[in-house]
Amino acid sequence: MWRDAALVAGKDLRIEGRSRVALSQVAPFGVVALALFAFALGPDRDVMAKGAPGLFWVAVLFCTVLAVQRSVSVESADGARDGLRLSGIDPSGLFLGKLAGVAAQLVVLEALLAAGVVLLYGARIEVPWLIVVSCLLGTIGLAATGTLYGALSAGLRVRETLLPFLLLPIVAPVLLAGTRIWQAAMAGGTPATGTQWLRLLVVFDVVYVAVGILLFGPIQETA
């Protein structure tokens, strides 16, 4: 299973490396989103700094949707999906591989967005490790649910509009937890609260990764 996962992840990342979609399209989109938030919230730096955690995570969610769409559409050309199934790749491995591919892209995007938030909104981070851990855990949760719903909606022509609608309510806990943790890690927050929310993220991740490993095989058959 792990070998298959590595294979699939490597493939996806190599495709990304050559086409650079995430870098050239999704990342700028994220930055544009940050700018739009700034315009929406007004020039008061206090408001922006206070809202920075939430805005960061909302921008991350938007980028997740795009990254997942991309991950799914990569398979839809040339019957690649059938090819994957025929190749005998372990479905759980396929799930983990796609998850890893999406997660890797998201981590890079988050680093970029975090820098943007610090620079553009004047957010002051006091406890960096909390930020890093929350991003990693949140990414896993987002990538897991994204891959699951991406597989469910693969091959549907309405996928572009349906996927966000299906996915975003499910990842609401990640948004809640991520925002809370960031707030705890900022100047004026209580880090202890942050660690409590980390536990929620862990539970979320464990649940959805387990679901993916167990059910990705049957889900593939619905595509």
Added chain:
Amino acid sequence: MTTDSSTGAPPTTEVTAFPPTGAHPIVEAPPNSTVTSPPAAAALRPTGVTPPPAQSARSRTTERVIGALALVGTVATVWLGLWVTPPDAVQGDLVRLVYIHPGVAWVALYLAFGLAAVSSVLYLWPRTRALFWDRLAAAAVEVGVVFNVCTLVSGSIWGKPTWGVWWAWDARLTSTAVLLVLFLGYLALRRVPAEPEVRARRSAFVALFAAIDIPIVHFSVDWWNTLHQGATVLNPGLTLKIHGSMAWTLLLGFVALTLVFVWMLLVRYRVGVLEDWLASNELDLALAERQSEGTDPDGASPSSRVGVA
């Protein structure tokens, strides 16, 4: 020349299969008959079109009875709730919504959602897989959406005079809203055209994921509210002293609304069955009609040739 119409076996050499779809026989004729004889004409019903599902008389009666009870119960609840029962000591007349709101909430959040989740799992489980569970889940979700909207609206209307706000981001309200969105996503996914089995699996997975997610959402929002410094924790379940006629009316409200749900579920299920039948048979029938247009226009037929697949 007889054919084995049940297996759609290829015709003998003297007859020609007339629709290219060789999978099922389009026309079956009693053996050794000439097709123009009137008694045999009835047998010319295209059998690619399976007979429509009939609703047994008993289920029709059950539905009527439940519907009547639901109607009576609801009217009684309204009458008792609005006029007969006394106003509350604390909330005054505002308490009267307690006969409606918890009832629709129970139906939407537990009955409908629970049924949809269980049915979906039963569909996914290989040993109990049957389209019945899928259709039941779909019916439960659609009716559940209606009750969910009722829950949110009645809760909001109750909240305005009681707490002063139309909405509060507490765990219960927020989870109900998230559930509504998840249900709507389920319905949107079902509208995508697909084979019944494929659609059923997809929907079942979505329902399963929703079932997994709702407890997590509820818990997170609950935490979110209690851990937030300085949050006013609204208590939606204001402790009411319910006794006497109020208690009975409350119970009646629950029962009546449950019956309404059951009745709607039955009718909606039937609608689903009919829709699926139409979807799968319209094409076959259209093909058959199109083929029959291609025959000799003046009705003359090469005598005993029967086109059988």
Added chain:
Amino acid sequence: MRYIIAGYVVVLAVLFFYAVSLVWRRRRLARAVARVAGAGAPLPTPVAPGGGS
């Protein structure tokens, strides 16, 4: 009290209109099913052999 009346009215109206829509849908579908199934009966001519598609 107006809120209470409004609450009752809204809930009952929503339930009522949905119920009506269900019954109407079922009736419309049943008629369509009858049409589709009944139309299958007597074809005026037998099918011509070699008609192909």
